[in-house]
Amino acid sequence: MDDYPLLNLFWTMLWFFLWVMWFFLLFKIITDIFRDHSLHGWGKAGWLILVLLVPFIGVFVYVVARGRSMHERDAQQVKENEAAFRSYVRQAAGSGGGGSADELTKLSALKDKGDISQEEFDRAKARILA
Structure with missing residues (x-):
């Protein structure tokens, strides 16, 4: 440890x-080049060549x-990811417990109106909860 001082x-x-x-900045820029939909083939190729062949100047430019x-583009990507996540959560919640709860509510309303008997209600409830 004496050969390598603390300042070194x-x-x-x-x-x-x-x-x-x-390297983080370099990969971030390369990702951004490919994610940009307004930049087309030759533009992407040009930026990529500039960034890879002359890295310091290319990245700064x-x-x-x-x-x-x-x-x-980063902000737009975050919004799209959040919207996709919210859509997935709504879909999963709708197909899970929320769907059977709605069916039970409708079934209870039918029983309260007198359209179905208690036995029919119990059978349908058991089928929904199974």
Whole structure:
């Protein structure tokens, strides 16, 4: 440990952290290039070549040129994911306990009107709950 002072350890950790953040930014930009529906084939290919062949300049130019729209696409993706999740929850809740509860309510209303007898109500209730 005497050969590697604390300050050198700090600098090594800082450079490692920056290296990891660089790759995170690079992958984020590549993902954004492919997710953008307004950018077509040659545009995507051009940005991808720029980002991969001249990484530092390409990434910085991409962030400056398309940073704002990158945020808008992220926000749109979050909204779409949330809407899909809410739709799934509504569908799952509707087909699960909510559906049998509605059927039991209708069955109870029929019994209260006198349209079905108590025995028919009990059989139908057992069938719904089974």
